[in-house]
Amino acid sequence: MKRENYLALSIIFFLATTLSVQAQNFLPGFNGFSKKKTTYVHLEDGTTTEGNLKGFNYKKGLIKAIYIKDASENKVKIEPKDIVFMYLPPSKLAKLNNFGKFITDAQQWKNKDLDQNLFKEGYTFFEKSEVQIKKKTQTLMVQLVNPDFSNKIKVYQDPFAGETASIGIGPLKAGGIAKSYYVKKDGEKVAIRLKKKNYEEEFKEFFGDCPAMIEKYSDGIKWSEFAKHIYEYTNECN
Template sequence: MIKKFLLIALTVFCIAEVSAQQLLSPSFTFSHKKTAYLTLVDGTELEGIIKDVDRKKGLIKYIKIEDKIGKKHKLKPAAIVHMYLPASGLDKLSKAISFLEDMKKWNNQKLNQDLLRQGYVYCENTQVLVKKKERTMMLQLLNPEFSNEVRVFHDPMAKHTMGIGVAGINATGNIAKSYYVKKADEDVAHLIKKSKYNKEFAKLWGGCDALIQKTTDIKWRDLTQHILDYSDCGN
């Protein structure tokens, strides 16, 4: 009975959190029963069951997968272009994408819409700029339903705001203080932080005067709306 109550409570909190942020929370656990889909650098389309995902400091170091004929693969992120991984347990609660009507025009049609609607996590090999140095990371996309003009990736090293707990479980209010952001005309993703967002706002959204001029009160929690406004700029 207690477990049922917690599940219902967490479901409500997760739905509320997604509605508030409109950015998905990252997944850290994946199903060992549902099929994962990987596209490799050599063009191979690999389908199979996840056996293990190894991380170091939050970053994926390798993924073990068993394909449909029973062959086991141990892959480093450098060998993978992108992948769709099935979230498991509570991680899946906030992953089913609804594709809200006002966001459809900024939906990235290159992504597999059916898998996203089923709650799959999309990750891709991405060039990022860290302290003026470029690195390659396998990162989770957090805005798949409006990522055509701006892509927002999970920062594995991000700190978080204070959350509200249910029976000791942090359920809501746990918002990341940093993300990797990549605009359509850029080759690398840039790290943006809550603490510097106000100062870097004009530079980040440069080219969209309408957004910059109308935003007199810059707030981190409005990041999603800023992305949509930027995407709509000039269209």
Template sequence: MKFKLVTLLLLTVSVCFAQEDLKEREKQAAFDPAYSSYSRKKPAYVTLKDGTKMEADIKDVDRKKGQINEIKFISKEGKKIRVKAEEITDLYMAPSGLEKLSQQSNFLNDATKWGKSDASKYLSKGYTMYTNEMVSLKNKKKEAEFLMQVVNPKFSQHIQVFSDPWAKQTASIGVGGMKLAGGIAKSYYVKKGDEKVVWVTKKDFDEYFVSLFMDNDKFKAKYADKKFKWSLFGVYVLDYTEFMMEDSGMSK
């Protein structure tokens, strides 16, 4: 009887630690909030496809189905500039009235390991990252170029996850008083490597899981016998990124 009680206690403690580890992992892998606003007080930083780099204030943002297809800027000289999404490579702009989480794990603050080195200075200041993508909205519309918000900018080397501004929401969760997108939105746009961007929903997640993650032996060994959970999408992307970097010898 005593042996069974000790075994039960050890098992309970083990489960509690595992749950705490998962919570910490979920915090590390939380996707950035999906922003629909922008700051009129901070300049945006833009790289055009011809290599030109701009620093300018945003006057207006035009969207189609929630995705950016054109931006109107005001240059430092006061000149109005109208730029279509198809002319832009990437964009960094500050959200209005909101700030990035000020305290995240150092695990993700290592921009040289997790993010583009040329983007680290913008991301560290709370800017949001957008990249030019050719996409079929909801996998139904004719493909077109949009500027799409990358919600996993610091671990997006192999799989980029973009916000779906029109995504339906599940119950919200938060850290430090701020609502997080990870585990809340019911759909995202996802791009693996050089493959096409696809619209992935909570409902059809199982259909994409194998093609997104199961080409890595370490990931397969960890998750092959487990049920896939939409709420752990960010954790899967982070784990996959880690394993791929370990395999390529890039991890520290």
């Protein structure tokens, strides 16, 4: 088999495998954003501020304030207390680093409450949430990574999370997942940090209101199936 044919078949297999499980996957979290494409910030007063990104203030890697150059070329600082949600365009380098996951973004974002056209262009979605940072609670902007199955539990990127080992060559890698996320169950106001090392012992408390899941996974709880657990809890538990 010619090298180019082998490579083409490898890519097709990779895409098919990725698409077959995408419904139960988290979207990739991005830490780098474009300053050339338009950023859209939807405010509490019902208006939208559009412009090129200038920078951020951070708290533990999460966005504490955003700076935008508006249509009048003014640099505007916007804090989470004034924001409902926003769409940010990842940088080209950030997209490249997330190649294996990013290629299916447009297919995964099917939540009708979100802007499908922006997601097809590769934008990410952030919303305001209270977040527990150690013993304090802060109002920050966090990236939602499970838009299709977030009505019971919202999962947000942890920018400081390490990743499990991945397998593959070059950009065609799979298997690496974050070792922690911020999570918020329906009815709760504050997102808390959930870590891989604590997942097995916290599983029963986290999903304890769904006896079927506790029984199903009584013989083995895997962090690598966290997205699957959230998906099943959302779609199969009352």
